[in-house]
Each structure stands twice: as C-alpha cells, then as structure tokens.
Amino acid sequence: MEKNISTFDELREACAVSGKQIWEIIQTQEAEFAEVSVDEIRRLVKRSLDAMKESIKSGLKSKEMSISGMCGDDCDRLQKRYEKENSLFGRTFEKITTYALAVIEENLRMGKIAACPTAGSCAIVPSVLIGVSEDLGISEEEQINALITAGVVGRIVSNKVALAGAVAGCQAECGVASAMSAAALTQMRGGNIDQILNAVALALKNLLGLTCDPVCGLVEIPCVKRNPFLAIHAVTASELALADIKSKIPLDEVVDALEQTGTLMSPMLKESSQAGLATTKTALDLKEKLFK
Amino acid sequence: MKQTSIIDIISPVMVGPSSSHTAGAIRLGLLARNIYHEVPDKVTFKLYNSFARTGKGHGTDKGLLAGVLGLNVDDTRIKDIFNSDIAKSIEYEFQYLDDFNRHPNAVDFIFEGRRNMKVSGNSVGAGEIEITKIDDFSVSLTGKYNTLVLFYKDVPHMIARVTNSIHVNIASFHCDRSAKGQDASMCICLDGEVSQKVIDFLYMLDDVYMIRYIEKLES
Incomplete structure (x- = not known):
C-alpha cells in the first residue's frame, strides 16, 4: 500500500509521478485504506452529494424559522429579489x-x-458545486470527482488543525469549506493541479483569523450569512487561480499559518460566545429574551 | 497518525443544526440505548453546562430522546419527536444543570424500568462522542468499535479468561473496579465481531454479573 498523503506537497508529487488527477489518486487510496472497492467510496461520496441536493431543494421551499426564531427566512427574501431583478454578476451568482x-x-x-x-459551514460546498454544475452542465460523475477533491483538501488541513470552531475559530470551519469549494470549482472548470491547489491557498489565506463568536451560542448569527459570503469567496479564489495567479506562500505553509493563528486566537473567540458579536449589546439582549 | 477519511470530511448526513449539540446528542442517545438494551419505562436526561444552556436552541433535547428511541442522525422525524407517536411509548424528563467539574457537553441518562441504570457521556466535537460511565463504573465507549462490556467480581485471571475466549483483535482495553475483590468492569473495543455463542459463554463464566455486546454506530 502507498504511503498516506498527508501534505499538499505530497499530493502534488503523487499527481506528478503518476500523471493522474487528484480525485483518481485519492479514491484509490481511500478504497485501499478502508479495504473496500473504489465504487463503494464513490457511493459514499454520492450519498453526501445527494443529501446536498435534497437540502437545496427543501431549503428553497421553506421559510420556517429556527427554534430560537432568530433566522430562517432570508433565502425567501433573496429569491423574491431575484424574481424581480437580476444580480450584478448574473445567474450563477444568484x-x-x-x-x-x-x-x-x-x-x-x-x-x-x-x-x-461541519454543520455550521454545510452550505458553502453544495452551493458552489451544485449551483455551478447546473449552469455549466457538469455531469454527476464529475460532481463526485469534484467532491472527492474537496474532501481531500479538508482532510489534509485536518491533519494539522481540527476542523472545529472551538479549536481554531471559524477559519477552520467556513474558511476550510470555502477552500474546499475553491478546489472543487477549479477542477470542474478544467483547472490543472497547480491551479486547484493555488485556489485553495488563495481562499485560505484570505480568511486567516476568522473567529467563531456565535450569538446566544447558536449556529445562526453570524453563521447563516457567512455561508453565502464564503461561497462567493471561493469563486474569487478559483477565478484568480485559473488565471495562473499564484499564492506567493505555498499551500502547506498557509495551513501552518492557519494552525498557528488558531492556537493564538483567544479562547473567548472560539465558539465560547464570550466575546465579539456574541457579547454586543444586541446579542446580550437576544440572549436574555431567549433564555429567560 | 490517525487515519481520517474524506468521507468523514464530507459527512455525516445529519439533521442540523450542530454536529456536537445535535448529531452528537443523537449518537449519545443511540449508544446509551444499546447499553441499556431494553425498553425503559422512563428516562431522565440530565444536561450539563453548554448542553444545558444552548441545548434547546440546538435541539439537543430532541436528539437525546430520538437516540434513545433508536432514530439515526439523519432521521427527519427528530424535529417533531416530542409530538410523534414514537415518543409516546416512554415517559421522559429533562433537567438542566451547571457543573463545571463535568465536560462542557455532558449528559446523564437515568433509565428506569425492569432494571435501573445510569449512563453518562460527553459530546466531544464534530459529532464524536464518548460514554464515560455506566452506573458507577468508568468505561470508554465511542461507538466506533464493537465493544464488550462486562461487570464482574474482581478476582484473579478474569482478564485472561475473557480475552482467551475472544478470537478477535482487541483495539483497546479498559478496566475499573470499585475496590479490591469487589465489583469490577471491563470494556473491550474490538476490530471485528463477536458471536452470540462467545457472549453466552462469557456470561456463563463464574463471577460475571452482566455482559453487554454493544455494536458500533453507523458512521
């Protein structure tokens, strides 16, 4: 069995040596480690992809509020706007x-x-992957390939940093989701391996230091709106990378910086709701109302 | 290095909103159900710290109950579990407590029925869980391995007698006792499966009070 790929350099090297795509190498390796067939790995990836598609479908139809009553009807607002008016950047952005x-x-x-x-960052990858696939006519097989590539990006980062707001802030949740999306998108648009990994580096670099300061300790404020923001962030990273714009700091070093930033980040800003947005006057008022 | 799979990164498929406070709660309930192994008359859930403070907004209470009732993390009935027929089969109660000696996301399940049992556990992040206590014995269960739990009298050679009859590789092994020669517990995580025959055999061993074979949770 081949050595497990644990850095982005090793991934680039494995692609260069074998002449294979990222997803080809990874699906084979995952199958070997789990002692199952490549088809079984692809079936599990498809299970997630199908759940993502279902969640888009049901989410578009609902404006039911959360248990706290703070969020739940913004998708409806945005759809109503686009029924009347186009966005500045066209249909795919919408x-x-x-x-x-x-x-x-x-x-x-x-x-x-x-x-x-994670659950709090669960909308970034599906919105980019599926939204773009629909508009560009990307096949299901290619969507699975893209999700495998997104998955290995998350996996390699998670070798160094736990993907949890409580450990490294939101840079490790929504930040990593955005980087995963940038990889998937760049691959779907025919980007080469260097372009894919540069897209990841560009996306991650620009989210270093993102804190996790949820209001009332719930996955709602600022998580809900952060998801569409960081989905578009992934598109920017991919566009730059497809132009062969390179991150001057290599990807593995960006991951090191993310880990260090996470360690240095105050615990008050890591999912404990003790600072930042969570302790603003309005947040404290909301908390009092909610937990009275 | 511990091997993470890309499948862990792009899943689980679960009901929201939080992997630690919702999916973790459901998985704790499922594992506690497997440990208790009977239909209880009543379950009291004691939620601690962050589970107590933000649990309602995250559906932690619904998740714990749903797990005890055998619903999996992706079951969309969980949202309305309090109004569903499935929940009418048992009596249940929630208590919300602060105890800073406990994990931030800790829970006790107090089962009452043909036998009474207390199961304690924590949701440790990203949907990962641990059961730390069964009654007064400390154990270590994560739901990732098929696990044998034995309660027995603390006597010499017990570990050898048990492990000699399990022909499966042992992933981890955890023992505890209340005092020398008194009640003891063994918690054995396995790489494979154990047959009912082996379990029956172990149960027949002298000094074994109780045995549970707890199957791993679906990932």
Whole structure:
C-alpha cells in the first residue's frame, strides 16, 4: 500500500509521478485504506452529494424559522429579489447565494444536511458545486470527482488543525469549506493541479483569523450569512487561480499559518460566545429574551 | 497518525443544526440505548453546562430522546419527536444543570424500568462522542468499535479468561473496579465481531454479573 498523503506537497508529487488527477489518486487510496472497492467510496461520496441536493431543494421551499426564531427566512427574501431583478454578476451568482442560504437555513430548522466539513459551514460546498454544475452542465460523475477533491483538501488541513470552531475559530470551519469549494470549482472548470491547489491557498489565506463568536451560542448569527459570503469567496479564489495567479506562500505553509493563528486566537473567540458579536449589546439582549 | 477519511470530511448526513449539540446528542442517545438494551419505562436526561444552556436552541433535547428511541442522525422525524407517536411509548424528563467539574457537553441518562441504570457521556466535537460511565463504573465507549462490556467480581485471571475466549483483535482495553475483590468492569473495543455463542459463554463464566455486546454506530 502507498504511503498516506498527508501534505499538499505530497499530493502534488503523487499527481506528478503518476500523471493522474487528484480525485483518481485519492479514491484509490481511500478504497485501499478502508479495504473496500473504489465504487463503494464513490457511493459514499454520492450519498453526501445527494443529501446536498435534497437540502437545496427543501431549503428553497421553506421559510420556517429556527427554534430560537432568530433566522430562517432570508433565502425567501433573496429569491423574491431575484424574481424581480437580476444580480450584478448574473445567474450563477444568484444560484450560489440562494442555494447557500437555502442549505444553511435548512440546517438551523433541523432539516437534513451533509456536514461538510461541519454543520455550521454545510452550505458553502453544495452551493458552489451544485449551483455551478447546473449552469455549466457538469455531469454527476464529475460532481463526485469534484467532491472527492474537496474532501481531500479538508482532510489534509485536518491533519494539522481540527476542523472545529472551538479549536481554531471559524477559519477552520467556513474558511476550510470555502477552500474546499475553491478546489472543487477549479477542477470542474478544467483547472490543472497547480491551479486547484493555488485556489485553495488563495481562499485560505484570505480568511486567516476568522473567529467563531456565535450569538446566544447558536449556529445562526453570524453563521447563516457567512455561508453565502464564503461561497462567493471561493469563486474569487478559483477565478484568480485559473488565471495562473499564484499564492506567493505555498499551500502547506498557509495551513501552518492557519494552525498557528488558531492556537493564538483567544479562547473567548472560539465558539465560547464570550466575546465579539456574541457579547454586543444586541446579542446580550437576544440572549436574555431567549433564555429567560 | 490517525487515519481520517474524506468521507468523514464530507459527512455525516445529519439533521442540523450542530454536529456536537445535535448529531452528537443523537449518537449519545443511540449508544446509551444499546447499553441499556431494553425498553425503559422512563428516562431522565440530565444536561450539563453548554448542553444545558444552548441545548434547546440546538435541539439537543430532541436528539437525546430520538437516540434513545433508536432514530439515526439523519432521521427527519427528530424535529417533531416530542409530538410523534414514537415518543409516546416512554415517559421522559429533562433537567438542566451547571457543573463545571463535568465536560462542557455532558449528559446523564437515568433509565428506569425492569432494571435501573445510569449512563453518562460527553459530546466531544464534530459529532464524536464518548460514554464515560455506566452506573458507577468508568468505561470508554465511542461507538466506533464493537465493544464488550462486562461487570464482574474482581478476582484473579478474569482478564485472561475473557480475552482467551475472544478470537478477535482487541483495539483497546479498559478496566475499573470499585475496590479490591469487589465489583469490577471491563470494556473491550474490538476490530471485528463477536458471536452470540462467545457472549453466552462469557456470561456463563463464574463471577460475571452482566455482559453487554454493544455494536458500533453507523458512521
């Protein structure tokens, strides 16, 4: 059995040596480690992809509020706007932002989602992957390939940093989701391996230091709106990378910086709701109302 | 290095909103159900710290109950579990407590029925869980391995007698006792499966009070 790929350099090297795509190498390796067939790995990836599609569908139709009553009807607002007026950037932008709100709102009303990599960041990968696939006519097989590549990006980062707001802030949740999406998108648009990994580096670099300061300790404020923002962030990273714009700091070093930033970040800003947005006057008022 | 799979990164498929406070709660309930192994008359859930403070907004209470009733993390009935017929089969109660000696996301399940049992556990993040206590014995169960739990009298050679009859590789092994020669517990995580025959055999061993074979949870 081959050595497990644990850094992005090793991944690039493995692609260069074998002449294979990222997803080809990874699906084979995953199958070997789990002692199952490649088809079984692809079936499990498809299970997540299908759940993502379902969550978009149900999310678009609902405006039921969360248990707290703070969030749940913004996707409906955005859809109504696009019924009347086009966005500045066209149809795909509209799809990505509405799908992102659809999925994250489905999450907060206890609907079914695929945690990717976490529940609070679950809308970023599906909105980019599926929104773009629909508009560019990307096949299901290619969508599975893209999700495998997104998955290995998350996996390699998670070798160094736990993907949890409590450990490294939101840079490790929504930040990593955005980087995973940038990889998937760049691959779907025919980007080469260097372009894919540069897209990841560019996306991650620009989210270093993102804190996790949820109001009332719930996955709602600022998580809901952060999902569409960071979905579009992934598109920017991919566009730059496809132009062969390179991150001057190599990807593995960006991951090291993310880990260090997470360690240095105050515990008050890591999912403990002790600072930041969570302790603003309005947040404290909301908390009092909610927990009275 | 511990091997993570890309499947862990792009899943689980679960009902929201939180992997630790919702999916973790459901998985704790499922594992506690497997440990208790009977239909209880009543379950009291004691939620601690963050589970107590933000649990309602995250559906932690619904998740714990749903797990005890055998619903999996992706079951969309969980949202309305309090109004569903499935929940009418048992009596249940929630208590919300602060105890800073406990994990931030800790829970006790107090089962009452043909036998009474207390199961304690924590949701440790990203949907991962641990059961730390069964009655007064400390154990270590994560739901990732098929696990044998034995309660027995603390006598020499017990570990050898048990492990000699399990022909499966042992992933981890955890023992505890209340005092020398008194009640003891063994918690054995396995790489494979154990047959009912082996379980029956172990139960027949002298000094074994109780045995549970707890199957791993679906990932």
